[in-house]
Amino acid sequence: MSLLSAHGGAGDPGELMIAPSPISCAPALGRALGVELRIKRDDLLPIAGGGNKARKAVRIMQRASAQGCNAVVTTGGVQSNHARAVALMAAQRGWRCRLILHGDEARGRSPQGNLLLMHLANASTCIVPAEEVAARLDLAMADLLSEGYRPSLIPGGGHTTEGALAYVDAAAELVDQCGGLGWMPATVVLASGTGTTQAGLVAGLQRAGADCQVIGVSIARKNPRGADIVQAAYEDVCRDIGIRPEPERIVFLDDWVGEGYEHADRDVLATIANAIAVEGLILDPTYTGKAFRALPDMIASGRIAGGTRVLFWHTGGIFNLMASEYWSGAAGL
Numbered sequence: 001m002s003l004l005s006a007h008g009g010a011g012d013p014g015e016l017m018i019a020p021s022p023i024s025c026a027p028a029l030g031r032a033l034g035v036e037l038r039i040k041r042d043d044l045l046p047i048a049g050g051g052n053k054a055r056k057a058v059r060i061m062q063r064a065s066a067q068g069c070n071a072v073v074t075t076g077g078v079q080s081n082h083a084r085a086v087a088l089m090a091a092q093r094g095w096r097c098r099l100i101l102h103g104d105e106a107r108g109r110s111p112q113g114n115l116l117l118m119h120l121a122n123a124s125t126c127i128v129p130a131e132e133v134a135a136r137l138d139l140a141m142a143d144l145l146s147e148g149y150r151p152s153l154i155p156g157g158g159h160t161t162e163g164a165l166a167y168v169d170a171a172a173e174l175v176d177q178c179g180g181l182g183w184m185p186a187t188v189v190l191a192s193g194t195g196t197t198q199a200g201l202v203a204g205l206q207r208a209g210a211d212c213q214v215i216g217v218s219i220a221r222k223n224p225r226g227a228d229i230v231q232a233a234y235e236d237v238c239r240d241i242g243i244r245p246e247p248e249r250i251v252f253l254d255d256w257v258g259e260g261y262e263h264a265d266r267d268v269l270a271t272i273a274n275a276i277a278v279e280g281l282i283l284d285p286t287y288t289g290k291a292f293r294a295l296p297d298m299i300a301s302g303r304i305a306g307g308t309r310v311l312f313w314h315t316g317g318i319f320n321l322m323a324s325e326y327w328s329g330a331a332g333l
């Protein structure tokens with residue numbers, strides 16, 4: 001199944017028909033971990049800078065297009081991959097894009113990484129305290145309406161049914177690819193935040209009858225709240241695709257959150273440096289580095305059995321790495 005279906009409405013970029021994201025081998029990292037490791041490369045998706053947020057945004061923007069929208073409003077952190085993907089796709093369509101970002105205002109003065117791309121895409125951005133986001137989103141929508149636009153309000157992180165459905169499709173894509181390879185993972189591991197990526201994947205694999213466990217590694221939220229949110233998204237998407245939610249399908253572990261969102265400890269930084277050095281595999285400090293950091297612990301504890309087939313779902317994040325200041329002055333890492 002292809003990621004995108006061809007369509008060609010007014011203002012539509014006709015971006016479409018992209019092959020599935022590749023699955024790569026990672027023999028050196030796999031050997032060191034003591035498992036058969038392969039990597040699903042959503043970081044390499046050839047649209048809007050790639051990553052899971054681009055895959056989700058494709059479907060979200062298609063829906064907005066079908067509803068006749070010509071502007072978007074959304075929110076996220078200053079280095080949000082979701083906001084970057086939406087900004088780039090809006091630019092591609094010639095749509096207005098208003099981004100209400102939360103975080104450290106000082107980071108707006110010398111934009112890097114995702115924020116730089118949002119600016120270059122001509123999105124209008126403002127950085128506000130988190131508690132002001134809701135009111136500012138309403139204001140941005142009202143402004144665009146009064147200017148004669150038809151705006152769509154996209155929840156932060158692309159946390160929508162469309163976002164989850166994008167990963168139901170991605171699960172089918174994986175099952176197809178694995179059939180071709182004659183290699184089915186026993187375990188899929190991914191970085192999980194708002195949880196729609198994980199929810200869609202779990203529902204999609206369940207629908208496909210794939211016998212593998214999915215482990216979401218929290219990058220920010222602690223349990224029980226984190227797992228409850230993923231569970232709710234899973235139940236929603238199951239309803240949407242007409243399957244029955246099953247107990248204990250959602251595994252959302254919060255053991256590697258550390259000091260929270262956008263904070264990486266030395267182990268995460270060492271994980272990133274090692275993956276690049278031994279396999280040329282680029283991870284990031286906010287998302288994939290944390291999820292990959294969890295692998296050796298989960299194998300040591302037996303949660304993932306040694307010698308089994310493990311698929312690390314790479315959700316992107318290169319721009320988070322490029323914007324990070326962890327390595328400035330730390331050449332010895």
Ligand SMILES: Cc1ncc(COP(=O)(O)O)c(C=O)c1O
Pocket residue numbers: 051052053081082157191192193194195196197198287288315316317
């Ligand atoms: C690179 C990357 N990986 C994983 C995630 C988590 O995705 P989700 O919010 O769908 O759980 C995010 C969310 O921002 C992300 O940017």
